[in-house]
Amino acid sequence: MRITSMFGAVVVMTAIAGCDEPRAGDGACGGDEVEARSAQVNGALLNGALLNGALLNGALLNGALLNGPNGPADQIQLKKVNVKGEGAADDARLEGSMLVVTSNQGEELSGVDLDDAKLHFEVKEGGTTHQKLLKILDVAQLAPGSDVWLFDVSLKVDSGGWGPLCLDGAGEPTQAILLGDVWNPGTGGRIPPAVSSVTFACRDTALAKCVEWGYKPWLADLREVHQACTRLVRADYCGDGVSHTEQGTVIHVLDQLGIQNVDPDHQFVVEAEWGPNGAVCLNANNMRLGPQPLSCQLPACGTPFASGGLLQSGKIVGAL
Numbered sequence: 001m002r003i004t005s006m007f008g009a010v011v012v013m014t015a016i017a018g019c020d021e022p023r024a025g026d027g028a029c030g031g032d033e034v035e036a037r038s039a040q041v042n043g044a045l046l047n048g049a050l051l052n053g054a055l056l057n058g059a060l061l062n063g064a065l066l067n068g069p070n071g072p073a074d075q076i077q078l079k080k081v082n083v084k085g086e087g088a089a090d091d092a093r094l095e096g097s098m099l100v101v102t103s104n105q106g107e108e109l110s111g112v113d114l115d116d117a118k119l120h121f122e123v124k125e126g127g128t129t130h131q132k133l134l135k136i137l138d139v140a141q142l143a144p145g146s147d148v149w150l151f152d153v154s155l156k157v158d159s160g161g162w163g164p165l166c167l168d169g170a171g172e173p174t175q176a177i178l179l180g181d182v183w184n185p186g187t188g189g190r191i192p193p194a195v196s197s198v199t200f201a202c203r204d205t206a207l208a209k210c211v212e213w214g215y216k217p218w219l220a221d222l223r224e225v226h227q228a229c230t231r232l233v234r235a236d237y238c239g240d241g242v243s244h245t246e247q248g249t250v251i252h253v254l255d256q257l258g259i260q261n262v263d264p265d266h267q268f269v270v271e272a273e274w275g276p277n278g279a280v281c282l283n284a285n286n287m288r289l290g291p292q293p294l295s296c297q298l299p300a301c302g303t304p305f306a307s308g309g310l311l312q313s314g315k316i317v318g319a320l
Contacts, residue, residue, distance in 0.1 A: 040213060040253050040260075075124040083109060083117040094180045094198060096218045097149045097211070111149070114139050132157050134165060134200075140175075148211055150175035153200060166202035169247050176200040177208045179217060188234065188241040189277075190227060206233040214259040225255070227276040228310040235288060238296035239278025249288050252314030256305055267318040270301050273309025281307040286315045 083101055093100050100110040101117075119134040133156040142148035152175050153165040164173035179199045182191045191197075201207035210229035211217070217226035230236075232253065235245035252268035253260045271286045272279040281301035284291050301307060 040209075040251060074126065075122075077122045079120045079122050081117065081119050083114060094178060094218075096147050096216070097178050098147075099151075099178055111139050130158055135162070142212065148177060148216065150203070151178060151200070152176075165200060168202075168204040174203045176202050177211050179207060179211070181217060183207065183230075184241075186241050188230060188236050188239070206230040209233055213253065224276045225257070225310045228274040229253075231276070231278050232272075232274045232311050232313050237272065237279040237282055237294055237298065239276075240295060242295070244292050244294075245288055250316050251288055252316055254304075254312040254314065255310065260311075265320055266316050267320050268314030268316050270304070271313045271315045272298075273301055273305065273307045274311045274313065275309055280309045288313070288315050 081101070095110075098110050099114060099117075100108055101114070102108050114136050115138060117136045119136075121132045121134070123130050123132050135154045135156070136151055137154055138152040140150050140152075142150055152173075154162045155165040156162050166174045166176050168174040177200075179201050180197060182197045182199055183189065184191055199207065201211070203209070203212070207230060210226050210233060213229065215222050215226040215229045217223045231239060232251075234243040236243055251271070252263055252266060254262060269286045270283055271288055272282045274280065278296075279298055282298040283301050299307070301312075304312060
């Protein structure tokens with residue numbers, strides 16, 4: 001399990017009363033943790049959160065400044081964290097996708113103990129500084145016994161009102177999954193690892209969708225598979241951050257790990273095979289939205305996974 005520490009952050013434990021911020025449904029998710037079928041819905045969005053426009057909703061949990069692609073003009077800094085209870089915290093960290101806060105009495109708070117916790121961020125966008133406050137309204141497991149945690153989070157900017165941090169493809173509030181990395185929204189690639197980095201990955205976007213499909217980036221052997229999955233979901237063939245799909249397009253997903261298997265209910269043709277930097281091979285006539293011009297040249301796919309790809313995408317052509 002990957003543990004990201006945010007030791008040294010300004011973390012204050014204090015009693016907080018509940019309020020009327022909007023919640024994403026009931027904060028729970030029914031059904032299996034990983035769907036048995038492999039026909040999945042893709043999307044063009046890498047992430048959809050509103051916390052930080054310069055980086056893909058990324059921040060450093062140790063209170064240090066994180067610069068965006070434009071340098072000091074785009075920064076985000078976690079100033080403090082308030083949670084229920086009293087006293088100061090000695091440590092807070094990510095364990096997988098769960099935020100864990102340790103009090104100075106040694107008590108660890110996680111899961112539902114973090115309901116009503118508030119995270120205070122100072123965000124500079126284009127040189128303009130905003131105070132952004134996140135409130136955790138609810139914490140739930142993706143499925144009973146799952147190590148994937150869903151955070152229902154509300155956002156307040158400066159003196160404005162509360163609103164959902166994440167919206168799904170239909171514009172409805174949805175939850176986020178916490179990931180211990182930061183992504184560049186321009187290229188779709190992970191930014192070089194930084195201590196205590198975190199992203200609130202919105203459900204129904206590539207970062208979270210790939211976790212829900214079973215590719216958990218906090219597990220060492222799935223870290224690169226998750227990155228490859230984000231390229232696959234967005235049809236980012238050239239690995240340059242440019243999406244070539246539309247939200248809601250159904251595709252077939254297959255791996256060699258036994259996580260996503262051949263779907264017995266759908267007929268498909270192989271579209272592409274994928275690595276962390278984009279497609280490693282492509283059958284242009286099988287592109288999910290039909291042939292499109294690309295900024296890169298890719299070889300055709302042959303024998304399944306002979307390309308060295310980690311994942312395979314398929315265009316659905318009918319039902320079986």
